Amino acid sequence: MVLADMSSELSGRVAIVTGGASGIGAASAALLAAAGATVIVADLQEAGGPESGAGRFVAHDVASEDSWKALLADVLGREGRLDIMVNNAGISGGPGNIETTTVENWQQVQAIDSEGVFLGSKYAIEGMKKTGPGKPAIKGSIVNVSSIAGLIGGAGPTAYTAAKGAVRLMSKSVALYCAEQKYDIRCNSVHPGGVDTAIFNPLWQAMGHEQGKAFIGARHPIGRMSEPSELGEIILFLASDRSSFMTGAEIAADGGITAGLMRRSLLAPS
Amino acid sequence: MPRLDGKVVLLSGGASGIGAATARLVVGEGGKAVLADRDEAKGRALAEALGAAAHFVPLDVVQEPSWQAAVAATTEKFGALHGLLNAAGVGVRNTIEDCTLEEYRRINDINSLGTFLGCKSAIGAMKEAGGGSIVNISSVLGLRGAAHAMAYSASKGAVRTLTKNVALHCAQMKYNIRCNSVHPGYIDTPMIAPRLEQNAGNMTGRQSLEELHPLGRLGRAEEVAHMILFLLSNESTFSTGSEFVCDGGLTA
Ligand SMILES: NC(=O)c1ccc[n+]([C@@H]2O[C@H](COP(=O)([O-])OP(=O)(O)OC[C@H]3O[C@@H](n4cnc5c(N)ncnc54)[C@H](O)[C@@H]3O)[C@@H](O)[C@H]2O)c1
Ligand SMILES: NC(=O)c1ccc[n+]([C@@H]2O[C@H](COP(=O)([O-])OP(=O)(O)OC[C@H]3O[C@@H](n4cnc5c(N)ncnc54)[C@H](O)[C@@H]3O)[C@@H](O)[C@H]2O)c1
Numbered sequence: 388m389v390l391a392d393m394s395s396e397l398s399g400r401v402a403i404v405t406g407g408a409s410g411i412g413a414a415s416a417a418l419l420a421a422a423g424a425t426v427i428v429a430d431l432q433e434a435g436g437p438e439s440g441a442g443r444f445v446a447h448d449v450a451s452e453d454s455w456k457a458l459l460a461d462v463l464g465r466e467g468r469l470d471i472m473v474n475n476a477g478i479s480g481g482p483g484n485i486e487t488t489t490v491e492n493w494q495q496v497q498a499i500d501s502e503g504v505f506l507g508s509k510y511a512i513e514g515m516k517k518t519g520p521g522k523p524a525i526k527g528s529i530v531n532v533s534s535i536a537g538l539i540g541g542a543g544p545t546a547y548t549a550a551k552g553a554v555r556l557m558s559k560s561v562a563l564y565c566a567e568q569k570y571d572i573r574c575n576s577v578h579p580g581g582v583d584t585a586i587f588n589p590l591w592q593a594m595g596h597e598q599g600k601a602f603i604g605a606r607h608p609i610g611r612m613s614e615p616s617e618l619g620e621i622i623l624f625l626a627s628d629r630s631s632f633m634t635g636a637e638i639a640a641d642g643g644i645t646a647g648l649m650r651r652s653l654l655a656p657s
Numbered sequence: 658m659p660r661l662d663g664k665v666v667l668l669s670g671g672a673s674g675i676g677a678a679t680a681r682l683v684v685g686e687g688g689k690a691v692l693a694d695r696d697e698a699k700g701r702a703l704a705e706a707l708g709a710a711a712h713f714v715p716l717d718v719v720q721e722p723s724w725q726a727a728v729a730a731t732t733e734k735f736g737a738l739h740g741l742l743n744a745a746g747v748g749v750r751n752t753i754e755d756c757t758l759e760e761y762r763r764i765n766d767i768n769s770l771g772t773f774l775g776c777k778s779a780i781g782a783m784k785e786a787g788g789g790s791i792v793n794i795s796s797v798l799g800l801r802g803a804a805h806a807m808a809y810s811a812s813k814g815a816v817r818t819l820t821k822n823v824a825l826h827c828a829q830m831k832y833n834i835r836c837n838s839v840h841p842g843y844i845d846t847p848m849i850a851p852r853l854e855q856n857a858g859n860m861t862g863r864q865s866l867e868e869l870h871p872l873g874r875l876g877r878a879e880e881v882a883h884m885i886l887f888l889l890s891n892e893s894t895f896s897t898g899s900e901f902v903c904d905g906g907l908t909a
Pocket of ligand 1: 405406407408409410411412429430431432447448449450475476477478479499532533534535578579580581582583584585586587
C-alpha cells in the first residue's frame with residue numbers, strides 16, 4: 388500500500404472526538420484534522436486551550452442518550468457522514484478505594500466512563516451505517532480510550548478501574564460483532580499510562596505541576612509521563628487505514644508499566 | 658482436618674448453580690455457609706437441606722443496605738466472616754446494536770455494582786476476623802469478547818479489574834484479605850439452560866456450546882466450586898489479585 392500524503396490521508400472523512408476540548412482528546416482532534424479529517428469536538432466544555440480550533444465544537448454529554456441522538460442528527464445533517472469515532476471523554480471520579488467509594492460515585496463514573504463508551508459505540512455504528520449509497524464505502528473505526536486501569540488493578544480509583552475494565556471487554560465484543568456483520572467497522576481500545584492532562588489537576592494543585600509530573604513519571608519504567616500528542620498519534624493510527632487489520636486489539640501506551648513487574652502501586656494511598 | 662475448618666463463608670447467588678455447589682462443598686469441608694440470594698424459596702430449601710452449618714439470608718446485590726444486613730446476619734449467626742463468594746449474576750445475550758441503555762445498566766448493576774458492594778460490605782467484618790478471602794466470579798467473557806454478549810462481557814471485564822484493585826488495596830493496608838477472580842467457561846447451570854434448548858444450525862444448543870471447549874463438554878458447577886474452595890481455604894494464601902480460569906481449555 389502506498390501511503391497518501393499525510394495532510395490528505397483522511398480527507399473526506401468525518402471524525403467525532405468526545406472530550407475533544409482537552410488533553411488526549413484535543414491532541415487527537417488536532418492530529419486527525421492535520422491528517423485531513425473533518426473533526427467534530429464533542430465535549431461538555433468548549434475548548435479554550437492552545438490546541439483548540441481543531442474542529443467544529445458541539446456541546447455534548449456522553450452520558451445522555453438524548454445528547455447522542457442530537458449529536459448524530461447534527462453531524463449527519465451537516466457533515467453528511469461519519470467515519471471515525473474516538474470515545475475519549477472520561478473522568479477519574481476523584482480518589483476512592485474499595486472502602487471509601489460510594490454508590491453515587493460508582494454510578495457517576497460508570498455513567499460517563501462505561502455507559503458513555505457504550506452509547507458512543509452504538510451510535511457510531513448507526514451513523515457509520517448511514518454513511519451509505521453515493522458515498523465511498525465505509526471504512527469505519529471506533530477507538531475507545533480505556534486506561535492501564537483497564538488492564539491492572541493498581542492504576543486508578545476503584546470505580547474508574549471497573550469502568551475501564553468494562554471498556555476493554557466491550558471494545559472486543561463490538562469488534563467481533565461488526566466483523567461478524569461484515570460492517571467494515573473496526574474497534575480497538577487504547578490504554579494510556581500517565582498523560583500530562585487536566586485529569587491530574589488535583590495532583591498538580593497538591594504538589595505543583597513539575598513535581599507532580601516527576602512523581603508520576605518516576606512510576607513509569609521509561610521515567611516520565613506521556614504528552615497528550617503521543618496518545619494522539621496512536622489514536623490517529625487506529626483511526627486511519629494504516630491499522631486496517633487491527634480490530635478487538637488493546638494498545639498499551641504506558642512507558643512500560645504493564646510490560647513488567649511494578650514495584651509500587653501508581654496510586655497514592657487514598 | 659477439614660479444609661475450611663470453622664470458616665464462615667457468605668455466598669451471593671448461593672441458591673443456584675455455582676453458588677449452590679460451593680455452599681455444599683463449604684459445609685462438607687467443615688465451614689459454615691450463609692446462602693444469600695434473591696431467590697428465597699430455593700435458597701431456604703437448600704440451606705435447610707444442608708443443616709445446622711448453613712443459613713439463608715435474602716439479598717438483592719444491587720442494594721447496599723441489603724448487603725450490610727446480610728453481613729450483619731452472618732456475623733450474628735456464626736460469629737465471624739472469613740470468606741465471601743460473589744456468584745450472583747445474570748447472563749443475558751445482546752449486541753452493541755440491540756442492547757438498550759436500560760439493559761446495559763441493569764446487567765452491569767447486578768454483575769459489577771453487585772460485586773463491588775459485596776467486597777465493600779464484607780471487608781469490615783473480615784478485618785475484625787483477622788483476615789479473609791474474597792472470590793469474585795467473572796467469566797471467560799471477562800477475558801475475551803463476544804459479539805452476542807456485549808453487556809455481559811463488559812460487566813465481567815469490570816469484575817476482573819475490580820478484583821485486582823480490591824486485592825492491591827487490602828494488601829497495601831495489610832488487612833490479610835485476599836481477593837481473586839474465577840473465570841468459568843460454559844457451566845451446566847440454570848443460567849445457560851435456555852441456550853441449551855436453542856438449536857444452532859444442525860447442532861443442538863448443547864452441542865454448539867460443548868464444541869467450544871477443547872475438552873468437548875460443558876463444565877459442572879462442582880468443578881468450579883472446587884477451584885473456589887481452594888481460594889477460600891488456607892491452601893491459597895499466597896494468591897491475590899489473580900485470575901483463575903476453569904474453562905475446559907476454551908481460552909487456550
Ligand atoms: N491523563 C491520563 O493520564 C489518562 C490515563 C489513562 C486514561 N486516560 C483517559 O483518557 C481520556 C481523556 O482524558 P484526559 O486525560 O485527556 O482528561 P481531560 O480532563 O484533559 O479531558 C477530558 C475531557 O472530557 C470531557 N468530558 C468529561 N465528561 C464529559 C461528558 N460527560 N461528556 C462529554 N465530555 C466530557 C471534559 O470536559 C474534558 O474536556 C479519559 O477517558 C481518561 O480516563 C487518561
Ligand atoms: N453458567 C455459566 O456458564 C457461567 C459461566 C461463566 C460465569 N458464570 C457466572 O457464575 C455466576 C453464577 O452463575 P450460575 O451459572 O451459577 O447461575 P445461576 O443462574 O444458577 O445462579 C445465579 C444466582 O444468582 C442469583 N441472583 C441473580 N440476581 C441477583 C440479585 N440481584 N441479588 C441476589 N441474587 C441474585 C439468582 O437468583 C441465582 O440463584 C454468575 O456470576 C455467572 O455470570 C456462569
